[in-house]
Amino acid sequence: MVKVTNSRLTIQMLRRLPKYLQYLKSLPSEQNITISATTIARAMDLNDVQVRKDLASISNNGKPKVGYEREVLINDLQNALGWSNNDDAVLVGTGKLGKTLMDYEGLKNYGLNIVAGFDNDPTVWERSTNRSIFPMEKMEDLVSRMGIRIGIITVPASCAQDVCDKLVNCGVKAIWNFSPTHLNVPDGVLVHSENLASSIALLMNHMNQVDQQ
Amino acid sequence: MVKVTNSRLTIQMLRRLPKYLQYLKSLPSEQNITISATTIARAMDLNDVQVRKDLASISNNGKPKVGYEREVLINDLQNALGWSNNDDAVLVGTGKLGKTLMDYEGLKNYGLNIVAGFDNDPTVWERSTNRSIFPMEKMEDLVSRMGIRIGIITVPASCAQDVCDKLVNCGVKAIWNFSPTHLNVPDGVLVHSENLASSIALLMNHMNQVDQQ
DNA sequence: TAGATTGTTAATCGATTAACAATC
């Protein structure tokens, strides 16, 4: 097995690779034994050189005149993205959004496995989902004991930093933050924040431009 | 009222501005009558020149040696982002995620007002939320009549493009897409897609790097 | 062979950061 070094994947590339994968998987498998970078690029409104460069960084599969074997490319993408092996995560804050995420089976396709949820509210400990929701006090113990390294934060902004600190103290190395606040972490820990407000800003700005015409 | 031209706000800026706003609002109002770009930058792990440049593009409020008046800056940000006036939107696909978004009162703070939801499943037309959920067939009529210009798509990938086409046909100019698929739209229409897979790719890539040390 | 396609080097474009003059 040839290991493709992926140390130089940029953030921009990492955002695009899953989209290629998504697209390739969506194609009917009978046709499309092979596919060219230009075809992919056109389907996704991207530049074809960019697609070729992205793919070259994670696969040796491209053949001039032929293109890429679809099946092989799907495999190479999944390997590069680390979706072949699973990572365990905990989710903190099982409000509506938190529960939606916990119940979303799709995360498994990305190698992300939520093993437990935590919440302060005793009423949610019982009802719930397939997975278990525990009182907040049990979080640090469980995270430490299981060696969990990914934390998903879906608590209100006011307690997000506190939860974040606790997770980091227990060895978590990557935080997926859905609360609308900036989180401070030590070097070596990654925070990736989803931000509805930023998204809405893009939409509203476009509406303003439409209005000015 | 001095109109600050915001035609040259880049996408990057538009993503940062709401974070400044969020941060400024979170400060206790008694202290912090004024605040410097350096303080903001440090709190958010950004470069201070970048913050100063961003703020200069939406406010005339900065004074050397003094900084910015917090209240005025909040106002300028809200104006630039278009969150002072409301825009109506419809949401299509009232599954778990769709309903979570519809119930989220916070969207109003961003000037986004979801006036109706649509779904194929008759069982959701009754139960529901504060807002009304209608059968899919009513979508095009309502969107056209009300002149809705923002559509939120939370349907499965398989029908996202179809829903998108219908919305665009009825005059929608901006699409907020939560389905995991690329959407094709004509010129002049904006698609902003949230993509869980891309986010997870960033997390997983970080875990790989942690492992290699 | 000619055409289609990959992969890479060079050029361009845009965004971030550094340097610095202006000023309360």
Next chain:
DNA sequence: TAGATTGTTAATCGATTAACAATC
């Protein structure tokens, strides 16, 4: 006045795109 701060011009950095040689 001196120090802190803004705003802007110039320099740097990184990402995208163009040009082109290699090749099945």
